[in-house]
Amino acid sequence: MIQSHDSLVVQTLGRLVIPVIQLYSVYVLFHSQFGPGGGFVGGVLFGASMVLTLLIFGAGHANGLIEQMAFRADGLGLLLFLGVGTLCIFFGELFFDYAALQLPGFDPASRRSFGIVVTQIGVAMDISVVTVLIFFCLSPELEGSWKNELGA
Amino acid sequence: MNWVLETVLRRPNFLAFILLFLFGLHIMVADKHLIRKLIGMYLVQTGLMLFFITQGVKTGSTVPILLTSELPVQPAAYANPIPAALMLTAIVVGVATLGVAFALVISIYRQYQTLEEDELVRKMQ
């Protein structure tokens, strides 16, 4: 079990820094069509903020929400990505042809743009979850009980 | 041997790539410490990225983010986006490989308490 850090300075700093990192990661994710960034970077940054949360507030924080997510949500992002791609088949076009997405009031170029945004979110979700998952698996203090429960 | 020098000196990026790639490869094979092998692997992967990015450089161009005020776009004004796109993929693939490699290293260490290859082989007998 990862213990929470007992220093008040660290905890206060964490409260300040973590939201900023998360905000920045969301910015990087959604601004990637206009500047550098994208799903990978945004996802890794978001994952890093969650890892930081774990390191500062301990693994039991908020009913172990992050751990639960790390071990169960693996693949949801991929499912979103794949879902958008497969939806294009059902709209009668080719795999991953975002222009086929039937969005009223959108011309093909905007539909593609929309497709890019949604798939970026999928990538970011998957990467942030896996970042936390790998962090958990690699971290040395892994004799925790919640893990055994999940694995059973 | 003249052509070697000539080819290499005209391409400093390429020289750096060759050095990184061969050095990393050498460490991957010759060093017996599992983690140092992975450092070698990291050098090999990043060296390859250096090689690819070099293919996309255009003198007198800027980053491939279009200025929408200047349409139609002049392709010569922007760097080549393909190597960058490919290497984004390669970076993520590299880090995933590293993750699996570390999982292996840690599970090996938990069972055998050593990371030195020859010693591992001895302990496994």
Next chain:
Amino acid sequence: MDLIVTLPLLMLVLLTAAGAVFVKDLIASVLILGAYSFFLALLWAWQGAVDVAFTEAVVGAGLSTVFFLLTLFSVAQKETTRRSYRFSWLLMSGLMMLGLLMVYGAQGLPPVGDPTSPPNVHISPVYLERSFEETRTPNVVTSVIMDYRGFDTLIETTVIFTAGIATSLLLWRHKA
């Protein structure tokens, strides 16, 4: 002349790479490796590949370093400072031949930065010209990885997913 910037950066990259391997303590060498990634990111930002530079700085200098450190923290100190290297003439000569082959091949490569080289004139201009009107995405790298070559990205996300599954498969400890 952009060599003024590139050459020092390349030398820093090579120096840090050598340092990462030759330093005795592995924790130090991992930190040097972080610096190595950072210099590479600077180099790529200078060469016009900002997206790669950003990703390398976050993923290479950040995430890989964290993975390395986590691994090193879970092994005893004896393991992080030991050296074991075996020199072999066979390997050396093999690498020599590989290097010569690479240089031989490099003769046929277009000069660095040539705007008329095949990669710069064949397909990439199409992306640059059409990205905005077809996908409303000014960042061409994003439109290439997420739309024109979007399928590569799906597989790449799969690689990450695979890594997650594989790590938890290998490191989960179960009650019998």
Next chain:
Amino acid sequence: MRLNLPALLFVIPFLTAVALPLIGLFRKHWCWSVALASLSMMHVMSLMAFNHTLEMGPIRYPLGGWLPPIGIEWRLDGFSGLAMVLISLVALVAVVYAGPGVRTTLAHKAAHLYTLVMLLISALTGMVMTADLFNLFVFLEVTALTGYALVAVAGGRAMLAAFRYLILGTIGASFYLLGVGYLYAATGTLNMADLAEKLPGLWGSTAVLTGLVFIIIGLGIKMALVPLHGWLPDAYAHAPEAISPLLASLITKVALVALARIMFWILGPDVIWDEVPVMVYLGWIGAIATLAGAFLALSEQNIRRTFAYGGISHVGLVVMGISLGNLTGFAGGIFYLMTDAVMQLGLFFVAGAMASHYGVREVAEVAHLRGRTPWMTAALIVTALSMVGIPPTGGFFGKWYILMGALEMKNYVAVGVIILGTVLTLAYFVRILEKMFVEGSTVTRQDASDLPWEMRFGMGTVTAGLLLFGIFSDPVISFIRTVAAPPGF
């Protein structure tokens, strides 16, 4: 929908892979059945796709609707259609066989294990169908990563074997990517059809030659061509008994399919023996690999390692077959590749059952099996006949056509290699079988439980498959010659 067959062929196993961890949370014992259902569906679709290519010709599938040089292209033609049918069928049988093994030894990890298996299968699907060099690299990495994890899950010595596999596999992938980089720098494209158009003017370019050499080295590591085979025997000998048949029968073969795709469809048969004589050298390497693999198999004591070296030897034989330089050799090589996938499946089925149910892992211990396992013995004998190349089995006809091709080309070295390889293969099977039949076993051990039906089903299918390959060798060969052959042959 028919147009989307290539995409659906990939999506079915892939979607199952993504869904399996979630299914595993609620119903762990469903994973196996779900994987089986998905693979059967995939097999039916691969037959449909195959039929489609026969009737309507190849499908060139542009992913995302972007026409080929711009986007990624997949190609479903006779060659990849045939490979798809083979992959889906072999994977189905291998997963049926894996059921009881996973249930007894790895039950708590079943969901993740089957996820990796399905990911492996979908990545192999992609490797066969893709017509884009970089896309192939990404699929190669997925295949490799799942392979490392599936080997390492056995624990113990398998972990070091997996680590070495990882190091060598990454070196292979890096060489492949380096080769792609050289080709990209020289031509500016990654699409195979586009490359095939661009390359003819560039045979003098050193970058193209170097790129090809690096691609061959990279894929050579992936398919364990002899000087580069170091990772394979340990990895497959220590992998879990239930999983190793799947790994052994498919991974190296699909890398070989990818190499054939690059050689014959990008470069073309006119070029690879004349202007860029890569195939001449590959033929020599293949000949050396055939003999070296068989010698190593003969000197090995562990059963699974023996069989793994047998597979290495056969990869060499296939490479030699397709590089003979005529259509007979190519058809024989591809036919032998298909047969060998089934033979490896059979050998590792038997070796896995021996290890998990009777505790037999070394050649010397085979005597314990005498008279106790009629099913397994029959499967082993048929597979051995096919490995050696004795008619009515598929292995005979594969070797026969390669031999015919060699005689047509007056390549007597290849003829000699095939005959010597056959003799050596016979030698290492005689060594195993004589233990079973000739040397009387005095040790009476606790009678092991009879094999579960899944394992018997697997062995029976393989036996039947090898005999069917033998009986229907003529139509398959003529099919390869007409539909699956590269243009220009």
